[in-house]
Amino acid sequence: EEPKLNPCSAIHPLTNGFFDLSELSSINKENTVAFSAKGYDYNKNFTLSICSSPLKPNIDVNNNYNGHFAKYHINSSEVGGFYTDEAGDKFSIGNFNSTPVFRGKKLTLTYNNGSYCPNGIDKKSTVLSFICDKEILAKASVSFVGVLHDCDYFFEVRTVHACPTAQKADNLALIWIFLFIFLAALMVYCSGGFLYKRI
Structure with a gap:
């Protein structure tokens, strides 16, 4: 029987190492915790949160792409990451998820159900890949890695919290x-x- 884990934590299936990302999230905190990532070659700046939303409730987030759909809004308290376009509109790149999983040796967190993609069918999603970095001075450093079809976004998160620890x-x-x-x-x-x- 698998042990019950707190939100934003995971156990490596092979090594049984315990990973707790909750220090990077807004879970059980009054203020939102957000990280910025610059998309240098993508011409967008991203704001992301880990296992929580970087937005306060009732913030307008568009669900359409370039006016292809009637403008309607999505629940900002579920948004895990977003970018702001030239007009100042926010677009979700996925709803947050508080269950990190291992893909091979990589600890990852996937956000789905963001704003619509340019094809008008799929919705934007994000994969955060965590790297153990014991020398970083900040809580975490988030870097934009790439995007596929203006729909699927990939980020790398370097943090000491991605290093295995003893379970509390x-x-x-x-x-x-x-x-x-x-x-x-x-x-x-x-x-x-x-x-x-x-x-």
Whole structure:
């Protein structure tokens, strides 16, 4: 039976290494956590969040592409990443997902169901590929890698949080173990004192 994991965490299926990306997300935080990536050869700047939305609720995000569809908006609280066009309109590149998965040796996070692609049928999606970087000073560095058909976006995320760690233990279990050891030591001390007085 697989252990139940917190959102934004994963266990490597071969090494059993534990990976926790929640420090990079807005999960259980009041403010949004967002990362910027410049699409140098794509002429767009991206804003992404990890396992959460970089947008506050009720922000307009367009679901059409170049006016091919009637303009209607999507739920901004589900958007995992977006870019802003020359007119200032935001376009989703996928709804966030809080379940990282391993593709071979790579820890990845996939966002689906963004704004419509230029073909008017498919919706934009994003793949974030995480790389363990213990020397980075920032929480994370997000780089735009490429795009396929103005529809599928690829990013690389370098962060110390993509390095395996020990899984967070249940604090209550630790307290019970400490209490049990303390009570056992107390019983040994008291019974030793009682036996010493009897002799």
